[in-house]
Amino acid sequence: MQIRPGGAELYSDYLSVTEQTEIVEAIRTCTQRAPLYTPTMPRTGKSMSVRMTNFGKLGWMSDQKGYRYQAEHPTTGESWPTIPDAILNIWRDLLPDQPEPDACLINYYSETARMSLHQDRDEQDFSVPVLSISLGDTALFRLGGTKRGGKTQSFKLRSGDVMLLKGEDRLAYHGIDRIYPGTSSLLKQGGRINITLRKAL
Numbered sequence: 001m002q003i004r005p006g007g008a009e010l011y012s013d014y015l016s017v018t019e020q021t022e023i024v025e026a027i028r029t030c031t032q033r034a035p036l037y038t039p040t041m042p043r044t045g046k047s048m049s050v051r052m053t054n055f056g057k058l059g060w061m062s063d064q065k066g067y068r069y070q071a072e073h074p075t076t077g078e079s080w081p082t083i084p085d086a087i088l089n090i091w092r093d094l095l096p097d098q099p100e101p102d103a104c105l106i107n108y109y110s111e112t113a114r115m116s117l118h119q120d121r122d123e124q125d126f127s128v129p130v131l132s133i134s135l136g137d138t139a140l141f142r143l144g145g146t147k148r149g150g151k152t153q154s155f156k157l158r159s160g161d162v163m164l165l166k167g168e169d170r171l172a173y174h175g176i177d178r179i180y181p182g183t184s185s186l187l188k189q190g191g192r193i194n195i196t197l198r199k200a201l
Contacts, residue, residue, distance in 0.1 A: 003155070007167025008143060011094070015160040020135055020186055027106060027193065030055055031053035033081050034073050036108055042066045049113040055083045056105040058200045060122065067122050069103060069200045083197075088189070090162060091131055091197050098128055101197040109139065109192040111181040117144060117152075119174040120165070122199050129166035133195040135159050138183040144173035159184040 003010045015023070036051040039062040054060060058069040059080045071079055083104045091101055107115070120130050134157040144152040146168065155179070157163065165172060179192055187193065 001065040004143070004153070004169060006169035006172060007165075008169040009166065010094065010155065010157075011162040011164075012158070013160050014090070014162040015133070016138050017160070017186070020094040020160050022071075023084070023086045023133070023195070024135060024186065024193070026086045026113050030081040030084065031106075033076075033078065034059075035075065036106075037073075037075050040064060047159050048115075050107045050109055050115060052108070053106045054080045055087075055106065056080055060103060060105045060196075060198075060200075069122060087133070087195060087197070092135060094131065094162065094164065095129060095182050099199055101131075101199050103198045103200040105196040107194045107196070108176075109137075109176065109179050109194065111137070111179050111191060113144040113176075113179060113191075115176040117142065117148070117175040119146075119173055120196075120198065121146050121171060123198055125199060128199040129164050129170060132163045132165075132196040133191065133197075134161045134163070135195070136184045136187040137183070137190060138180040139194075140177040140180070142175050143169070146171045146173070148173060156180075 034053045036053050039048045045064045061068050105123050138158045141155045141157045
């Protein structure tokens with residue numbers, strides 16, 4: 001359902017526990033080939049608090065060279081694994097008229113991880129929505145406007161929720177303020193996985 005006039009949509013409890021478990025298993029399989037790594041910030045080289053990896057033709061990267069998409073894992077040098085159908089099917093269900101994504105970013109949040117407010121603007125076509133899937137512990141998601149420093153709204157994203165940033169909100173600033181430990185038993189070691197599907201090219 002649409003949660004803001006700008007076009008953002010939140011589908012609470014979109015995925016059943018069975019579907020969530022299937023996706024987690026698919027991620028575990030893919031990370032054997034594309035292991036999680038710690039990205040760093042441009043210019044400063046400071047480590048982010050999340051760990052990440054990617055699936056699809058292109059993977060989103062952040063390091064001292066800047067933000068970008070690239071076709072190879074930064075540590076292994078291998079191409080990214082194919083996006084699992086268990087993940088792609090969510091895009092196909094909710095965005096049947098959109099081109100299929102070519103990038104699938106996986107972020108793992110420990111209980112202390114955060115993500116500062118940012119825009120998704122490294123893609124070529126901003127008319128294609130961004131879809132994100134929450135798995136594991138609940139997160140406090142903050143959504144602002146298209147300019148930094150404006151008014152923001154906060155939403156709790158729970159395991160199985162799906163968020164779409166589309167329309168004007170496609171370029172809205174957004175981030176994760178905190179994780180609520182112990183709010184889900186989906187991940188054996190706790191924490192949260194966020195899956196972000198985008199059309200990069």
